Amino acid sequence: MKEENFLLEMLHISKAFPGVKALDNVSLKVRRGTVHALMGENGAGKSTLMKCLFGIYNKDDGKIILEGKEVNFESSRQALDNGVSMVHQELNQVQSTNIMDNIWLGRFPKNGFFIDEEKMYHDTLAIFKELDIALDPRQNIGALPVSQSQMVEIAKAVSYHSKIIVMDEPTSSLTEKEVRHLFKIISALKSRGVGIIYISHKMEEILQISDEVTIMRDGKWIATKDSIDITTDEMINLMVGRDLTHRFPPKTNNPTDVVLEVNHLTATYQPSIQDISFKLRKGEILGIAGLVGAKRTELIESIFGARHIKSGSIHLNGEKLENKNPYIAIKNGFALVTEERRATGIFSALDVRFNTIIANIDKYIKNSIVLDEEKITKDTDWVIDSMRVKTPSHKTLISALSGGNQQKVIVGRWLLTDPKILLLDEPTRGIDVGAKYEIYQLMIHLANKEKAVIMVSSEMPELLGITDRILVMSNGRVAGIVNTKETTQEEILKLSAKYL
Numbered sequence: 001m002k003e004e005n006f007l008l009e010m011l012h013i014s015k016a017f018p019g020v021k022a023l024d025n026v027s028l029k030v031r032r033g034t035v036h037a038l039m040g041e042n043g044a045g046k047s048t049l050m051k052c053l054f055g056i057y058n059k060d061d062g063k064i065i066l067e068g069k070e071v072n073f074e075s076s077r078q079a080l081d082n083g084v085s086m087v088h089q090e091l092n093q094v095q096s097t098n099i100m101d102n103i104w105l106g107r108f109p110k111n112g113f114f115i116d117e118e119k120m121y122h123d124t125l126a127i128f129k130e131l132d133i134a135l136d137p138r139q140n141i142g143a144l145p146v147s148q149s150q151m152v153e154i155a156k157a158v159s160y161h162s163k164i165i166v167m168d169e170p171t172s173s174l175t176e177k178e179v180r181h182l183f184k185i186i187s188a189l190k191s192r193g194v195g196i197i198y199i200s201h202k203m204e205e206i207l208q209i210s211d212e213v214t215i216m217r218d219g220k221w222i223a224t225k226d227s228i229d230i231t232t233d234e235m236i237n238l239m240v241g242r243d244l245t246h247r248f249p250p251k252t253n254n255p256t257d258v259v260l261e262v263n264h265l266t267a268t269y270q271p272s273i274q275d276i277s278f279k280l281r282k283g284e285i286l287g288i289a290g291l292v293g294a295k296r297t298e299l300i301e302s303i304f305g306a307r308h309i310k311s312g313s314i315h316l317n318g319e320k321l322e323n324k325n326p327y328i329a330i331k332n333g334f335a336l337v338t339e340e341r342r343a344t345g346i347f348s349a350l351d352v353r354f355n356t357i358i359a360n361i362d363k364y365i366k367n368s369i370v371l372d373e374e375k376i377t378k379d380t381d382w383v384i385d386s387m388r389v390k391t392p393s394h395k396t397l398i399s400a401l402s403g404g405n406q407q408k409v410i411v412g413r414w415l416l417t418d419p420k421i422l423l424l425d426e427p428t429r430g431i432d433v434g435a436k437y438e439i440y441q442l443m444i445h446l447a448n449k450e451k452a453v454i455m456v457s458s459e460m461p462e463l464l465g466i467t468d469r470i471l472v473m474s475n476g477r478v479a480g481i482v483n484t485k486e487t488t489q490e491e492i493l494k495l496s497a498k499y500l
Contacts, residue, residue, distance in 0.1 A: 007032040007195040013062035030195040040216035041432040042404020043390040083163035095142035100124040240434040248465035253447035255284035265312035287467035294473040305329040333420035353394040383412030475499040
């Protein structure tokens with residue numbers, strides 16, 4: 001490769017925070033009109049490196065060269081104005097306003113003293129037409145599903161005439177059809193000479209879309225290879241520093257008696273779940289499959305008391321329960337790890353310790369007046385150690401951790417409540433292969449202790465690799481329940497389309 005072909009060069013970048021060196025002499029070079037994949041376990045330093053590029057963090061050492069000129073952006077606005085944009089995994093949009101306002105926020109076109117709404121509308125339409133996005137620019141962005149909100153963020157990046165676009169886990173909420181659409185957009189951007197830095201844990205996807213792959217581990221550069229010269233097994237080896245021969249741990253759990261019965265459950269507000277019935281056994285991992293819009297999240301939120309029930313019943317160990325709200329559900333032995341970490345999982349302005357203990361707060365009150373600091377510290381230590389959370393201390397803001405480490409804290413939080421039924425909504429979304437394996441091990445460990453687990457997942461290999469049975473949903477209804485060992489991906493997809 002010739003040096004002059006590089007659109008972006010990040011050379012020998014280092015960055016330290018109190019108690020941890022996040023980046024240690026990392027280099028990344030991106031050529032014009034290519035997709036450069038950036039891979040590594042959660043906490044490897046990928047996001048920190050990109051935040052140094054994007055002006056969110058100030059690097060301690062190294063150089064950033066864009067189109068042959070050294071740059072050092074002091075803010076994300078400065079990066080955007082110079083043609084570097086970033087589509088974040090955790091979307092940060094103004095939910096109360098419309099699509100075009102979100103795209104042009106902070107740079108509205110003016111007609112005299114007033115915002116030129118007509119120009120903004122037509123400029124947005126032109127970008128949507130270019131990217132084949134079928135949305136009304138005047139539609140409220142808060143009404144969009146995550147997948148379409150992500151497309152809006154990509155359109156926003158394009159609106160800056162970006163030379164470099166960073167995409168952080170862009171397909172984590174997309175259907176297979178939407179992924180194909182995204183790849184079509186990426187191909188169009190490549191043909192215009194845009195360089196794309198693509199962060200993902202989906203290795204098959206990486207090999208399909210990228211030209212080169214850079215792998216990081218523990219804040220260090222490990223390797224950069226052409227995508228055609230690397231295999232999935234090699235990537236895993238380089239990422240985790242050890243051989244993961246199997247993507248899923250051996251299944252050792254043995255489901256026994258029925259612990260949970262859901263009978264004819266229908267939600268109050270429609271469209272939502274309708275007439276849902278199933279049984280869950282002690283020691284069982286039940287997967288929930290379905291296409292986007294199948295109402296999988298609505299089902300487990302209804303069981304957890306986060307949605308109102310119109311009719312139907314829930315029995316735990318033969319006893320009828322009414323989980324009227326999440327607080328009662330927790331008291332009844334239910335726990336829910338939500339899909340959207342940032343929106344409904346973490347308290348981002350607070351520390352790891354608070355995020356660890358909050359669901360179990362009643363158990364730390366001593367003498368009815370003060371908190372038992374010793375027990376809080378002990379339990380926080382247990383979560384950090386048992387979940388292998390990479391954090392400088394208890395007092396570190398959870399927002400400073402990688403997405404995967406945030407997820408481990410959330411899972412640990414709920415384990416402290418000692419639940420009988422653990423509800424997991426896309427628990428491995430945006431998590432690296434090593435951390436996924438640890439989550440799978442934990443699920444099997446809980447099942448071996450006669451806990452029951454319900455897991456919503458959009459990843460077919462995950463459902464087939466870790467569950468005992470799979471409940472397939474279609475348009476809010478149960479389309480079928482299959483034994484994992486006896487089913488196929490084709491059967492599950494066919495059931496998913498049953499009521500469409």
